[in-house]
Amino acid sequence: MQVSVESVGSLERRMTLSLPADQLDSAVSARLREMARTAKLKGFRPGKVPTKVIEQRFGQQVRSEILDQMLGDSFRNAVRENELQIAGAPRIEPTPADDGSIAFVANFEVVPDFGDIDVSKLKVVRHTAEVTDADIDTMIENLRMQRRTWQDVERGALAGDLVEFETWSQAGEQRVPAEGVERGADVIGSGMMLEAIEQNLIGLKAGEAKQFDVDFPAEWRVAEFAGKTVQVNVAVNRVAEPVMPEVDAELIRSFGVKSGDPEQFRAEIRANLERELKGALMNRLRREVGEQLIAAYEHVELPPRLIENEVRSMAAQALDNARRQGHQGGLPEGMEAEFQEPARKRVLVGLLVGEIARRNDLRLDPRRVNETMRLIASTYEEPQQVIELYRNDQNLMQGLQSRVMEEQVIDWIAERAEHTEQPMSFAEAIRQ
Numbered sequence: 001m002q003v004s005v006e007s008v009g010s011l012e013r014r015m016t017l018s019l020p021a022d023q024l025d026s027a028v029s030a031r032l033r034e035m036a037r038t039a040k041l042k043g044f045r046p047g048k049v050p051t052k053v054i055e056q057r058f059g060q061q062v063r064s065e066i067l068d069q070m071l072g073d074s075f076r077n078a079v080r081e082n083e084l085q086i087a088g089a090p091r092i093e094p095t096p097a098d099d100g101s102i103a104f105v106a107n108f109e110v111v112p113d114f115g116d117i118d119v120s121k122l123k124v125v126r127h128t129a130e131v132t133d134a135d136i137d138t139m140i141e142n143l144r145m146q147r148r149t150w151q152d153v154e155r156g157a158l159a160g161d162l163v164e165f166e167t168w169s170q171a172g173e174q175r176v177p178a179e180g181v182e183r184g185a186d187v188i189g190s191g192m193m194l195e196a197i198e199q200n201l202i203g204l205k206a207g208e209a210k211q212f213d214v215d216f217p218a219e220w221r222v223a224e225f226a227g228k229t230v231q232v233n234v235a236v237n238r239v240a241e242p243v244m245p246e247v248d249a250e251l252i253r254s255f256g257v258k259s260g261d262p263e264q265f266r267a268e269i270r271a272n273l274e275r276e277l278k279g280a281l282m283n284r285l286r287r288e289v290g291e292q293l294i295a296a297y298e299h300v301e302l303p304p305r306l307i308e309n310e311v312r313s314m315a316a317q318a319l320d321n322a323r324r325q326g327h328q329g330g331l332p333e334g335m336e337a338e339f340q341e342p343a344r345k346r347v348l349v350g351l352l353v354g355e356i357a358r359r360n361d362l363r364l365d366p367r368r369v370n371e372t373m374r375l376i377a378s379t380y381e382e383p384q385q386v387i388e389l390y391r392n393d394q395n396l397m398q399g400l401q402s403r404v405m406e407e408q409v410i411d412w413i414a415e416r417a418e419h420t421e422q423p424m425s426f427a428e429a430i431r432q
Helices: 021-038 051-081 133-146 195-201 249-254 262-297 304-324 335-359 366-377 383-392 394-416 426-430
Strands: 002-007 012-019 086-095 102-110 123-128 149-152 162-171 174-176 182-187 209-215 229-243 418-423
Touching: 002 051, 012 021, 012 051, 021 051, 051 086, 051 102, 086 304, 102 304, 123 262, 123 394, 133 262, 133 426, 182 195, 195 209, 195 229, 262 335, 262 394, 262 426, 304 335, 335 394, 366 383, 366 394, 383 394
Parallel strands: 123 418
Antiparallel strands: 002 012, 012 102, 086 102, 149 229, 162 174, 162 182, 162 229, 209 229
8 A cells, every 4th residue: 555644734744645446455355255265145155155145245344344344554664754743633535546546645643843842840739638537427318318217397497497388489570480480499508599588588487478679790690580680589388307217237237337337437438438538639649740731831823723622622512511401402602612722732741741641651541441440330230341342342441541641641740840748638638
């Protein structure tokens, strides 16, 4: 196969790959004859299927597979021979050829020249934290909250109480809902509702009603109320106080600790919190290192198509998150432009991490992959099933390996950078 490479921009390249048609035909014929010797088709004895039948049945598929293999091998060889560092996936498309050969054009971008990458000049803050007994006590209280029950009371509502109510609001000439009322419930102080509304629920008893004005913020999720002073009407149907369960064997078993033993319960909580802490500290370190890399190399020109792809990916993720929260339709007009700078930073850090790994011959540590996979699996009820899922799903495993490789490089950079340690509490560490 003939290959030529040309520059079409500072970071863009065009590669032309040309394959004689008879070479492809010869390879396809050889593969079909090989298949005919072992094929088992209904109506034919094994190994006696005519090549013509094999060609009719599998010819197109075989031709496509061999062509893809030849193109892939030729592209990779040309990249290696021309010492190219590819950024992103190439776009390979067929192109006409005058000599009857089969020709394709591959358009792709290359990694920019970062010059000398001296990570020892970076200044990185490495946060440290540990799980204390107090953190375990706090988590146990949170778990008790999950299992709390509610007991009706006749007094006025207090912070922490559950209040069930009916409401309607008047925003100028607009009534919401247009007819009738909306039913809702809120635990006062939970932050589920606007604080001004929660404060007006305090003191109300079941059967009482109240009317009050609320100034809604401009970015409020209900468009009819955003940035307006709204008259809110509530009628309370129920006030109930929380009843917290005892930390006994029954409660402990309800959280998956079959023995019901308090010490084992605390040990498993500690293991879960330490796993969460490890991930949180790595995220902080990733941001620290990323910010330092961005500051040092923000002047470097980056592949434009790679940034465009990242913008689309971020926009798609934002749209998916919005739909999960119940918002319909697409993203607001012009919102994609807001992703340009974050996308550029992501691309810059990703390319630098990859280039540092390449220049320093950093290799993926299989033990760290297995450790991370076990940590992920341990958060599920059937860890072994999760491990098998990763091992049998190439996409999942590749994503895991990419994550672990990035973490290895981040650790490598932080160890060699000028770094200081900053202790913090568990609660501070996991706060994003």
